[in-house]
Amino acid sequence: MKNFTSIEDINDLQSMIKTALQIKNNPLAEPNKGKGKTIGLVFLNSSLRTRLSSQIAAQNLGLNVLILNASQEAWNLEFADGAVMNGGTVEHVKDAVEVLNQYCDIIAVRCFAGMQNKEDDVNESILSQFLKYAKVPVISLESATRHPLQSFADCITITENWKENRKPKVVLTWAPHIKPIAHAVANSFTEWMQSMEVDFVIANPEGYDLDPKFVKNTTVFHDQNEALKDADFIYVKNWSSFEDYAAMPEVKENWMLTQEKLNATQNAKVMHCLPVRRNVELSDEVMDSENSIIYQQAKNRIFSAQTVFSEILDELPT
Amino acid sequence: MKNFTSIEDINDLQSMIKTALQIKNNPLAEPNKGKGKTIGLVFLNSSLRTRLSSQIAAQNLGLNVLILNASQEAWNLEFADGAVMNGGTVEHVKDAVEVLNQYCDIIAVRCFAGMQNKEDDVNESILSQFLKYAKVPVISLESATRHPLQSFADCITITENWKENRKPKVVLTWAPHIKPIAHAVANSFTEWMQSMEVDFVIANPEGYDLDPKFVKNTTVFHDQNEALKDADFIYVKNWSSFEDYAAMPEVKENWMLTQEKLNATQNAKVMHCLPVRRNVELSDEVMDSENSIIYQQAKNRIFSAQTVFSEILDELPT
Amino acid sequence: MKNFTSIEDINDLQSMIKTALQIKNNPLAEPNKGKGKTIGLVFLNSSLRTRLSSQIAAQNLGLNVLILNASQEAWNLEFADGAVMNGGTVEHVKDAVEVLNQYCDIIAVRCFAGMQNKEDDVNESILSQFLKYAKVPVISLESATRHPLQSFADCITITENWKENRKPKVVLTWAPHIKPIAHAVANSFTEWMQSMEVDFVIANPEGYDLDPKFVKNTTVFHDQNEALKDADFIYVKNWSSFEDYAAMPEVKENWMLTQEKLNATQNAKVMHCLPVRRNVELSDEVMDSENSIIYQQAKNRIFSAQTVFSEILDELPT
Incomplete structure (x- = not known):
């Protein structure tokens, strides 16, 4: 694996999940695999699970960890190529990444969508610059349009929770929120579910359809109850409008997932990437029911990260 | 030891002090005791001594350390059970702690009193939530009403500085400040002194009596000079009014500890938890006199933390 | 080496550079040299290269690393001796340093010029307090008037890039900026170049002459083209006026280093400490030409730090 920023970077998802479950079973099996190597964790945004699970995963492999809270601890980055830097940005991302190339064997970066400019976000204006300038492997710790370490952890969690001999029905359902939220988790979950042996559908109100590039042939319901019927897994997540970018069109129905709605399912397991309102x-x-496997998802973030770090270490020059 | 949030969590203070002094004598005697275990240090407030001494203590025992500056690096936490989270808080403490349960073998947390609502602070509205939801041991790095790692370090320091065959007289004296300061250090020092073989009294201006729950039978002087007479140890600390919560009733006398006042004691040793104005x-x-043992107190923060971490490690499942 | 805050702390620059190049050749040759020792990295200002390269250097030597972002994570420091601390500062630098003495074997500190008060900056009002109160070695991670780890890395980089049998011509040239920038890098580079076997000149507009204490006998050109003629190395850096302290007198000529100007040199290598506008x-x-050795400079920050840490470890009590 050279980079890890989307499911495209994975050869065989089933085999990756199997590896992750082996790592979960014995996370300290290879304590020196990363010895003498350094991973830089660069945070342009807040993080709890990603921050901690990445550190644990790296430590389990013996990697040195450098953490950089870029905006608070270092310098405001410029992302525009050719910019005349006579404003508020102090260092060009090209130069920051070129320096990270000198210091790190792996660069991992978290860079949320700005939610101001659709084109910037869709084109991954930040992550694409890291990828452009990095000379070492780049791992996404969530970017404008995807959160692949989360989605990989979600696949691990679904696998652990499904023992029946039929495909489970997995529903990604939109949920209310008070602010315009990015599409990364929803896009990414959609992308990964399309590679899993599951029946996957999406439920969201009208006006909230995800980017067609991610939805592809997946069925989209605008009626939550219809979508939830017979669900085995329900993934709850808010996102704002994609078409009318970052808008929050009014929703008259109550889309909050309640016990009553849960009762109408196949005793479905409930998932969420956290933080949740x-x-x-x-x-x-x-949230507090036995149907929730949300904390198990969070725990699996360690093993999705450790699997990815491990596969990237396999291909680093020694 | 299951948790460490007050002196109640200690069986035998004298034996704990003895252990701490042994650790101080050879802090690297058990470099692998915490191997493969992880401690999460969660800071909801500023910290210098606690932050650094906890890291050193953990490293001395071979623990992995995760540091989370919760508000800057992660998400604004909600502490109210049942809250409809449609405001400024992004993640419920329950969920944050449940995730820390997945990632850490020990959770240590610093959460100051808010000084806005007496009931919230008295009831430890933050720490109590960590204790409620944690499934791993919880260590207080200072909470609304107590600072037990500081008090334990204070007991170690007094023990190191007292070789006579009589009980020392220890005076906790209020000092001026410019802002309403919490009661944690004063409460906690009082609690621990009541378990030491010392003659302990408190001096504070009228209107500044500490919570009777902590004072118990300890004599309280409203005349500083009277209290300081024959003192062997003087612990200097400001706190705001407890009764008229967080108020700062006017004080006409000068309560700043000066050399002149110190001269009237038994050549008393001077203590303070730092930072000091x-x-x-x-x-x-x-502050700069030979009577000050304040930096020694700061150093002993390493050994109070290491003793507590060590005792908690003794009872962790392997 | 007891402290490292300027070139004065070095005995033999050529031998230090040789050591640094050996370390660069095998950075993990002494992984246990710092075992059981702790270095505290104290940041009063932003940092990317210094922050990361110091951590890598310390880890390469097996040192424990404590990082303190002083203002965000700890307390606002007071620097005035004798201050009545009834304002916005919470802890006196004396007390913070005395505590660091208890916790660290080496203290490294970054403290920029305030650019408000010439005398404060010239007298190193912050670093001097660290030096005054430290009882362990102090390393400057950049101070008001100098950035010695940068300059040492610059010397390493020039050495690596010069194989001819004559002295190279090195030009430190002023560059435009939008804000008043400190003199530390320019002063320090000047100081170190004066100890290297190079022909060193400075170019800056009128009104921008550096502190004569640093310039000494070095030739200063006010015409950039004249200075750049036959240059082998060009060090680009902005600074504000020293005489009219922190002012930015108008400059009519264009001092930005362009390809056209570069073409008039001896195919000069271009240097900059980063971040660069x-x-x-x-x-x-x-910046993106083959003449730039700027990222190599950044990489050499690891080895300048590691060489200094290593020499300081040599003289620590065991």
Whole structure:
């Protein structure tokens, strides 16, 4: 694996999941695999699970970890090529990445969508610059349009929770929120589910259809109840409008996932990437029910990261 | 030891002090005791000594350390159970702690009193949530009403500085400040002194009596000079009113600890938890005198933390 | 080496450079040299290269690393001796340093010029306090008037890039900027170049002459083209007026380093300490040309730091 920024970077998802479950079973099996190598974790945005799970994964492999909270600890980055830097940005991303090339064997970066300019976000204006200038492998810790380490952890979690001899029905359902939220988790989950042996559908209100580039042939319901019927897994997530970018068209129905809605499913497992707004996206009752496998998802973030780091280490020059 | 949030979590203070002094004598005696275990240090507030001494203590034991500056690096936490999270808080403490349960073998947390709502602070509205949801041991790095790692370090320091065959007289004296300061250090020092073989008294102006729950039978003087008479140890600390919560009733006398006042004691040793406002709480002259054992206290923070971490490691599942 | 805050702390620059190049050749040759020792990296200002290269250097030597972003994570420091601390500062630098003495075997600190008060900056009002109160070695990670780890890395880089049998001509040239910038890098580079076997000149507009204490006998040109003639190395850096402290007198000529100007040199190598404002200090074309050795400079920051840490470890008590 050279980079890890989307499912495109994976050869065989089933085999990756198998490896991840082996790592979960014995996370300290290769404590020196990363010895003498350095991973730089660059955060342009807030992070709890990604921050901590990446550190644990790296430590489990013996990697040195450098953490850079870029805006607070270092310099405001410029992302526009050719910019005359006579404004508020102090260092061009090209130069920052070229320096990281000198210091790190792997660069991992978190860079959210700005939600201001559709084209910038769709084109991954930040991550694409890291990829352009990096001479070492780049791992996405969430970017404008994808959150692949989360989606990989989601696949691991679904695999752990499905023992039946039929395909599970997996529903990605939109949930209410108070602010315009990015599409990364929803896009990415969609992309990965399309590679899993599952029946996958999306439910969202009218005006909230995801980018067709990600939806492809996946069925989209605008009626949540219809979509949830017979669900085995429900993935709850808010996102803002893609078409009318970052807008929040009014939604008259109540899309919060409640116990009542959950009761109408196949005793579905409930998933969420966290952080979650309780009693807005889903009710306390659902969040705290036995159906929730949300904390297990969070734990699996360690093993999705460790699997990816491990595969990238396999191909580093020694 | 399951948790460490107050002196209640300790069986035998004298034996703990003895252990701490042994650790101080050879801090690297057990470099692999914490191997493969992870401690998460969660800071909801500023920290210098606690931050650094905890890291050193953990490293001395071979623990992996994760540091989370919660508000800057992660998400604004919600502490109210049942909250409809449609405001400024992004993640419920329950979910954050449940995730830390997945990632850490020990959770240590610093959460100051808000000084806005007496009931919230008295009830430890933040720490209590960590304790409620944690499934791994919780260590307080200072909470609304107590600072037990500081108090334990204070006991170690007093023990190191007392070789006579009588009980030392220890005076906790209020000092001036410019802002309403929490009661944690004063409460906690009181609690721990009540378990030490010392004659302990408190001196503070009228209107500044500490919570009776902590004071118990300890004598409280409203005349500083009277209290300081024959003192062997003077612990200097500001706190705001407890009764008229967080108020700062006017104080006409000068309560700053000066050399003149120190001269009236038994050549008393001077203590402070730091940070200290020089020439407000105590004079430069006192702070820089040979009577000050304040930096020794700071050093002993390493060994109080290491002793506690070590005892908690003893009871972790392997 | 007891401290490292200027070239004065070095005995033999040529031998230090030789050592640094040996370390660069095998950075992991002494992985246990710092075992059981702790270096505290204290940042009062932003940092990318210094932050990361210092961590890598310390890890390469097996040192424990404590990082303190002083203002965000700890307390606002007071630097005035004798201050009555009834304002916005919470902890006196004396007390912070005395605590660091207890926790660290080496203290490294970054403290920029305030650019408000010439005397404060010239007298190193912050670094001097660290030096005054430290009882362990102090390393400057850049201070008000010098950036010695940068300059040492610059010397390493020039050495690596010069194989001819004559002295290279090295030009430190002023470059435009939009804000008043400190003199530390320019002063320090001047100081170190005066100890190298090079022909060193400075070019800056009128009104921008550096502190004569640093310039000494070095020739200063006010005509950039004249200075650049036959240059082998061009060091690009902005600084504000020293005489009219922190002012930015108008400059009518265009001092940005362009390809056209570069063409008039001896195919000169271009240097910059980074971060750089592209198309303000120098053009994209120059920055991205094969003449730029700027990223190599950044890489050499690891080895300048590691050499200094290593020499300081040599003299620490065991």
